Each structure stands twice: as structure tokens, then as C-alpha cells.
Amino acid sequence: MAEILALLAEGGVAVEAGAGVEGEVLLRKGETGAGWRSRTAGAPRINRRMYLSRSAPPRPVLAAHYPGMDETRHLPRTLGLALRWIAVAGRDRHDLDDPGAKRLGCEISGSCAEERSVSAALEKVANEVGNGVSLGAVAIAWALQKSTYAFPIVGGRNAQQLEEVLKALNIVLTPEQIKSLEGAAPFVFGFPYLPLFGTDPALGDGRGNFFVSSVGTVKFVKAPARSSLVLERTSRLLAYAMYQCGFAGIGGLAVAYALSKAGQRVRVLEKNNLNVPSGGHRMTPNSSKILRQWIGEEELMKSAVRCVRCKTFDLRTGEAVGYIEWKPAVIAETGGDFLLMHRNDLVRILHRLATDAGAIVDFHAEVTSVQQGTEEDPKPAVTLATGEIIKADVLVGADGCKSLVRKVVLEEEDCAEPVRMTLYTGVIDAKDMVTDPDLAPYISSDEWAIGMSPGRCMMGHPVAARTQYAIHLFYWDKLDRLPQGGEESWEDLCSIDGISTSDAYGPAFQTMLKLTTNLIRTQWKNHENTVEWVDSTGRMVLLGDAAHPSFPGGTHSISLAIEDAVVLGSLFSHLSTIDQVPSFLGAYQELRQRRCELVMAADVSNARMMTFPDGPLADKRNADMRAKNDDWDEGTLKAQFEEIAEIFAYDAGDAAEEWWVNWGRFSAAARERPSMMNIFSGITKCQA
Structure with missing residues (x-):
């Protein structure tokens, strides 16, 4: 060896x-030579x-x-x-x-x-x-x-x-x-240390020594201990692994990379592996610019498709209604792009980033329980299905809507009520679409297609460098012949039978459904706003859907989780002592909570707008979308940018650094000089 x-x-x-x-x-x-002289x-x-x-x-x-x-x-x-x-x-x-x-x-x-x-x-x-x-x-x-x-x-x-x-x-x-x-x-420290200090210079201050006292007092400060972190990402069933409600796997891997890049030693615990049922996602500019900073434009576009507009249709007839276009000048101001990606591609990118940065990712590591630290031993712990107990200085719970960590943080059972909305997610092979003249334009376009009708909506867009086409079906309330229900998870696979023959879809949309052999069914449940994201010990924190359960299939679910990761990583890049952790975790919640609530409200509002019942609201929506967008003047461009700037132009890293400059660096703990000699304590483990 x-x-x-x-x-x-x-x-x-x-x-x-x-x-x-x-x-x-x-x-x-x-x-050759003997002795220093x-x-x-x-x-x-x-x-x-x-x-x-x-x-x-x-x-x-x-x-x-x-x-x-x-x-x-x-x-x-x-x-x-x-x-x-x-x-x-x-x-x-x-x-x-x-x-x-x-x-x-x-x-x-x-x-x-x-x-x-x-x-x-x-x-x-x-x-x-x-x-x-x-x-x-x-x-x-x-x-x-x-x-x-x-x-x-x-x-x-x-x-x-x-x-x-x-x-x-x-x-x-x-x-x-x-x-x-x-x-x-x-x-043996040798010359000149022994004559000056008589021992390790980091243990003495030179007082009483002729050579040192003649010029002043030298005082060495011992370096603070460096923390280890555990990201806890647990799962119970196969597809629940890295594809839970709110895509906690993505948030967990993203924060594993962000914390590793910030100098922390991180370990990811994941029950299954990367190969789980999944579908497509939209990457809004506020998150795509983060990925571009992490891996570069060329690498990102190997698996992503740039989206230039959202085209709307009547779901029942297939008739085009209008479109919502993001002008290049407006998108450029946000610093990112609107991208369409397959979830598996994104997970593999984040997994590679995290492991290359030094994070350890353990698959087939099921977490069965979570314990807070005590006064005698402040480190939180997780217990694996094998009986192994893992402790670390900080536990990050990125375990999705049905979070084990959130129950510990809230110190009570998490209440979630069904909202009478079911999401179906599927993927179609591009080769099955390119030969059909009605479907070929969908896979070859740079558009995000949305079919609208009362109580139901169908979205689709190309992913995986146009080798696949992802679809989402949203069903509100109870409709005839609809297999409503399901769990708040991503492992409930169901057949398309009973849906594809419905007269509620135009010809092209029906064909798409028939090409989708299996769908993932997810039930949306409304969780009460999580008041606290940090536990009472200041050593456990929630991230992604564990902190703010999102709207299944929403446009911003992934973006919020990645932003969470960036903020946490940015704050922990300034960590010099374990005593700073509670303050940093509190700042993380302060920076993220309000924004997440606003963005998630916009997600739900947009989804409901696509399923308006026939009447004045639907007519007004369609009229707005039919308005010509070809001749945009400067005033129109400015108006669109102001409309989307709050969400798309947001920079998570800048927000965290602004807090550090204005508040964090003035804290007593933060004034200690960071050291390159910090000693790890605890176990360097985290879970995605």
C-alpha cells in the first residue's frame, strides 16, 4: 500500500x-555540513x-x-x-x-x-x-x-x-x-525559538525575555476551533430519495458544495442514489446565474435549453392564445438566463461540484431519527437505520416537505392539509415526437408551452439538450375521471390510463399524454408557515422545502433552495469560531424567510391564473396574452424589468455579503482573526 x-x-x-x-x-x-553555525x-x-x-x-x-x-x-x-x-x-x-x-x-x-x-x-x-x-x-x-x-x-x-x-x-x-x-x-523548535521563547512560540508571549522585551511584547493567540457540519437528508421510499417535495436533494447538494467551498468539511447522507424517477424544471435567472458562476456557461448549456418565451394554448382545443416573452435586453439585466433542465442533469452537476469541492456523499444511508444536542454535549446527532449514531457541530436539514429535522426544530408535529391540487410529472423521448408533424415544433422550439383550461393546466418544454420533453399536469379540485389524491412525495408512480382519452385535451396534448407511459403523482399539501428555521440550541437549521415547503411543480422551487445554499455558504465563509454559528443561522433565516414567502405566493398565483374558470377573469387573461409584443419601446422594456426584477434580478450572495458588511463583522465573535489552524471536532458528515 x-x-x-x-x-x-x-x-x-x-x-x-x-x-x-x-x-x-x-x-x-x-x-554534508554539521550544525547551524x-x-x-x-x-x-x-x-x-x-x-x-x-x-x-x-x-x-x-x-x-x-x-x-x-x-x-x-x-x-x-x-x-x-x-x-x-x-x-x-x-x-x-x-x-x-x-x-x-x-x-x-x-x-x-x-x-x-x-x-x-x-x-x-x-x-x-x-x-x-x-x-x-x-x-x-x-x-x-x-x-x-x-x-x-x-x-x-x-x-x-x-x-x-x-x-x-x-x-x-x-x-x-x-x-x-x-x-x-x-x-x-x-525540537531549535534556533531562534528556544533562545527567544524557550518553547512553542504560540504558547508563550516572550515577556521576561531580553531579546523580545527590548522591542515590545509579542502575544500569540490560539486559533479557534473549526466546525464540522452535517447536512441531513433522509428518505423513506425509493423516489423519495433525491426528488422529494421541493427538491430537497438539489438544495442539499447545493449547500454541500457552497459550504465545502467556504472551507467547511461536509458529508452528505442519502438513503438511495442519484437514479430516481424525475422530470423537468425551469431555472429562473436568479438561480441560473449561480450555476453559471459555479460551472461556466459552456458546461451548463450542455444539458440546458435556453427559454425565450412562454407560449399559451387553450388546453381543450389546442388553439394558440398568446405568449409571454422575456426580451433579451430585460433578461440581460438580471444577470442570468431562463433555462429548461432535466432534474437528473442538475443533480449530477451539483453532485460533481460538491464532491470535487471535498464533500463526502454517502448513498444508502437512511436516517431514522434526529436528536438535539444537550448542555453537556451540544452536538446534534442523527441515527441511521444501521444503528450508527453520527454527531457533528451543525446539522442542516434539507430533507424536504416531510422533514424529520423540522419536527425537532418546531418541537411539535408538522400539520399539513391537502389543498385539492394534484400534480402529475412525466417525460417523453424526443425521438417519439420528431416524426409527428404536430409534436415536432414543441421539441425543437425554445418555448415553454402552457395549455390552459378551467381547473386543469398542462405545461411542457424540452430538456436534456432536447433529447426529452418534460410535462406537468396540474389538476385543481375534484374532476370527473381524475385519479385525484396521492402522497406528498415523488415516489407514487401511476399509469396514464384514464387521463389520455379525456375530451379535456386538444389532439396534440392527447398525443403527448399517450407517449408518456408513466407519471409521478404528487399531492400538494399546505403547511403552516414555519416560524423558526433554527432549533433552540442554535446547531440545527432547515433548508429548502424543509424550511419553506413549496408548490409542487412550481417555477421557483429549485431556485429558492439554491439561493438558500448560497446564503448559508456565504455566511459560513466568515466563520472563525463555533460561537458564531447561532448568529449566522439566525441571519440566514432573516435573509431568506420573507423572500421565500413572496416568491412562493407568486408561484401559486401564476398557477391558479392558468386554471381560471370560463368568464371575465379568463377573458381578461387571454386578451392580455394576445396583445402584440413585437414593437416594444423603452418604456415597455422598463416596465417588464420592474415587474420581474424583484425575483429574477435577486443575488443571494450579494444579500449575504451585505449583511456581513453591515452587521456581521461588527459582532464580538466575528472580530476574532480567522485562522488557518482551526481544528475539527465532531464528525464531518452531511446529507443531501
């Missing part, structure tokens, strides 16, 4: 953290190293070493600039279980007692961690927990060695294990 050659940035200097390979031993063989600044001394293996002859390596580095090697850690690997990286390790290595070591040059002690300590911790982790993985895990911004550059000769190294991401060392590693051998 490969040990690691880790290069840690040390004040701009690459420091080699050498470690042997199982069956190989890295030994030093002499050096005998070295000329900048003059290199040569280390001759022998790489030994039972399967290959000795391989000597000459490495130039500039002696001035010895005297400055502690400055990066002391000043909070970087972290030196020291002996814990496993340098000069003997494989104590390899007789061949011992024999070769005796023949060439044995390592000192200090190095053998460190090797033994590393092996002991590796055995405690289990799962066959290498000593190098333990060393990298130590480095990651000792510094907020440590970037090990790992190397290996094959994929297996790199996979072994990556196990470090799943290792969380206990304080006792860290103490045993660092206490395995004395750490």
Missing part, C-alpha cells in the same frame, strides 16, 4: 513529506537517500537541501500561514512488520529511535481507524485536521495507490489520536 509523498505549501516553499512504501524503506544516508546561508547540503525494496535493487536519490529552511521551518505554522508536516508524515519509517525491511535497514543505515517511535504511533492509529488505511492516509488526515487550508499534493504510481491515499478524506482522528501522534517524539 503506497505511502504518500505529500507536498504542503509552507510560506511559498514546497516541503517534501516523504514516506516509504510497504515493502520499501526510505532512509537517509549522511549529509557551519552552514552558509543559501549553501545547499546534499541528502543521499536510499529507496529499498525486496523486489528491486537499491535506488540512490540525491536531494539538495538549503540549510536556511531549517531555521525558518516553524514560521508558517506559528504565523498561521501554513502547516509543516513534521515527523507525523511518516518520514524515514521502517516497516516494522517486514523482516526484509529490517534487514536492509541494518545493512545500510538504521533510523533513529525518534523515527521508529513515530512509525509505531502511526501504525497504532492506522490499526485503530481500521479499513486497511495506510500510514500515509493517517498522516494526511492529521494534516487536514490541523489546518483549515491544507492542500496535500499526493502522488502514486498507480490508481490503487491514489485510492488508498483518498481514504484520508473519510478519516476523522480523535483528539486522543492526534495527541498520541504528536507526542510520539519530542518536537
